[in-house]
Amino acid sequence: MNNSQKWIAFDTILRREIRRFLRIWPQTLVPPIITIVLYFVIFGQLIGSRIGDMSGLPYIQFVAPGLIMMSVITNSYSNVVSSFFGSKFQRNIEELLVSPTPNWIILLGYVAGGMSRGLGVGLIVTVLSLYFAEFSIHSLPVTIAIVLMTSLMFSLAGLINAIFAVSFDDISIIPTFVLTPLTYLGGVFYSIELLDPFWSNLSMINPVLYMVNAFRYGIIGITDIPIVWAFLIVGLFSTLLFFLALRLLEKGSRLRS
Amino acid sequence: MQPALSIKNLRKTYDDQFEALKGIDLDVAKGDFFALLGPNGAGKSTTIGIICSLVRKTEGLVTIFGHDIDKDFSAAKQFVGVVPQEFNFNQFEKPLDILVAQAGYYGIKADIARSRAEKYLRQLGLWERRNEISRTLSGGMKRRLMIARALIHEPQLLVLDEPTAGVDIELRRSMWEFLKQINDQGTTIILTTHYLEEAESLCRNIAIIDHGTIVKNTSMKALLKQLDRETFILDVREELSESPKLEGYPVTLVDGHCLEVDVTKGQSINEIFIELNGLNIHVISMRSKANRLEELFFDMVEKNLVDVDGGQDNE
Structure with missing residues (x-):
């Protein structure tokens, strides 16, 4: 395949992915929006008004970046894991496996699809959050870079989960038992300054903490950790996950018998 | 002349140590209509799976129009279209979208893909249903959709694994006519089928595979003379x-x-x-x-069963 043909193959996968999540919008776009609105109403307005300030900011302003990031993470991940596993389950992944499309194009196509949904939902949630909280962008480059890298990383993780999954249970285990606790304990709702030193130090091994803080820094200019660490960690994880996913596709793990 | 497909010493042992192919050799000439027959579990689908890279071979060499499927996989895959035994398209997508996307995976531009999709959907009687959810199509329509999808990149080698399974006789005969037409236009066809009448009426050459070995590889005429x-x-x-x-x-x-x-x-x-x-x-x-052909087939498979089992009961 020449480069032009590779581009067509990538574009085809990406368009198919976007068409898929738009086709099933009541499953893919509406629930995250409702969830986030509820978070804003409950944690931001009802409870938040009693909590007071967090890191010197009104609570709703403090949680807004974390909630946006949370929707980016969960939607990037769940789009790729459900789409790729669905293709395995229906066996239409074979359409790609019999074609000359290189594995890295398949990988990039699915990841770009996951990022499209993650970033799309993130954008909708950002627009909604402006109704509940006021904020301006502190650093646009940091905001864009960290949100792109986070979406990339979780799309890659979703693909790896889907490759290993053999049943629908397998695609819900990681989001339920790993992703949700990491996100909830990743400084979305609180500053780690509030924690005892033990829990504060333990939080430092949670990669989501770095992403949420870097994003919060990009938007409102405050962070619990040095943001350079956030970029290093997300960059490192994304690189490792990319090569792991590519290796699995090259080997045909759980895809070719 | 360079064969459309050349297989040398092809072996496949699955993870559970089941030896599906025990070193088969097979050449299919360009332009041939070739039947690959064998009982269930003989190794037909494994062979086809390896040709279209859905199954990883353990050993051996497979070339398609001279292109090694390992070293030159991109070129080799451009030559092959495959119609699998089971439905393997997204049942929630529309036939037209499925075909255009499949063309995209071969690097074909959307406008060309759409015109080819129209051509094949019309030829296979699916054009009127192009915008319906594939799940709502009948079994025969789904099979024809898979044939259209396999042809969308206009391969020179078309591999069909039980293409008419579960299809009524009228539709089966119309599919035969279509396949004959494709073959007359120069496409090499490899067919596996349980309908031996199908193989007899369509194919010029035949290989019978059983227990992972080729027990017969000859022309249909020569084989029928043995009766x-x-x-x-x-x-x-x-x-x-x-x-x-x-x-x-x-x-x-x-x-x-x-x-x-x-x-x-x-x-x-x-x-x-x-x-x-x-x-x-x-x-x-x-x-x-x-x-x-059915009589010969059973004779050969039975004889092979005796050879493999040493004439012993195998319960």
């Missing part, structure tokens, strides 16, 4: 109470108006008519009892 006995069913006008005695021809009375006559190689059917005429019995119709 040394054929049973004919004769419908007669007169009501008979016992089977007539015909010199050299074993005859069985099926019912009052129907006879079965065994004819061995070298015997003439004319003699049967002459003898029956002498007995004042008039034949009003005649047909072969079984598909000729």
Whole structure:
């Protein structure tokens, strides 16, 4: 395949992915929006008004970046894991496996699809959050870079989960038992300054903490950790996950018998 | 001349140590209509899976129009279109979208893809259903959709794994006509089927695979010549109470108006008519009892079973 043909193959996968999540919008776009609105109403307005300030900011302003990031993470991940596993389950992944499309194009196509949904939902949630909280962008480059890298990383993780999954249970285990606790304990709702030193130090091994803080820094200019660490960690994880996913596709793990 | 498909010493052992292919060699000439037959579990689908890279081979060399599927996989895959045994498209997508996307995976531009999709969907009688959810199509339509999808990049080698399974006879015959037409236009076709009549009427060459080995690889004509006995069913006008005695021809009375006559190689059917005429019995119709290829197929597979099991019961 020449480069032009590779581009067509990538574009085809990406368009198919976007068409898929738009086709099933009541499953893919509406629930995250409702969830986030509820978070804003409950944690931001009802409870938040009693909590007071967090890191010197009104609570709703403090949680807004974390909630946006949370929707980016969960939607990037769940789009790729459900789409790729669905293709395995229906066996239409074979359409790609019999074609000359290189594995890295398949990988990039699915990841770009996951990022499209993650970033799309993130954008909708950002627009909604402006109704509940006021904020301006502190650093646009940091905001864009960290949100792109986070979406990339979780799309890659979703693909790896889907490759290993053999049943629908397998695609819900990681989001339920790993992703949700990491996100909830990743400084979305609180500053780690509030924690005892033990829990504060333990939080430092949670990669989501770095992403949420870097994003919060990009938007409102405050962070619990040095943001350079956030970029290093997300960059490192994304690189490792990319090569792991590519290796699995090259080997045909759980895809070719 | 370079073959369309060349397989050398192909072996496949699955993770559970089941040896599906035990070193097969096979060449399929360009332009051929080739049948790959064998009982369930013989290794047909494994062979096809390796050709289209859905199954990883353990050992051996596979080249498609001279392109090694390992070293030159991109070029090799451009030459092959595959119609699998089971439905493997997204049942929530529309036929037109499925075809255009498949073309995209081969690097074909959208406008060309759409015009080819229209061509094949029309030829296969699916154009009117192009914008319906694929899940709502009938079984026969789904099979035709998979054929259209396999042809969208206009491959020179089309591999069909049981393409007419579960398809009614009328539709099956229309699919045969379509495949003959594709083959006449130069596409090499490899077909696996359980309908031996299908293989006999479509294919010029044949390989029979059993227990992971090729037990026969020859032309259809040469294979059918090996048949040394054929049973004919004769419908007669007169009501008979016992089977007539015909010199050299074993005859069985099926019912009052129907006879079965065994004819061995070298015997003439004319003699049967002459003898029956002498007995004042008039034949009003005649047909072969079984598909000729079917008889040979069972002979070979049974013989191979005895060879493999050493003639022992295998319970």
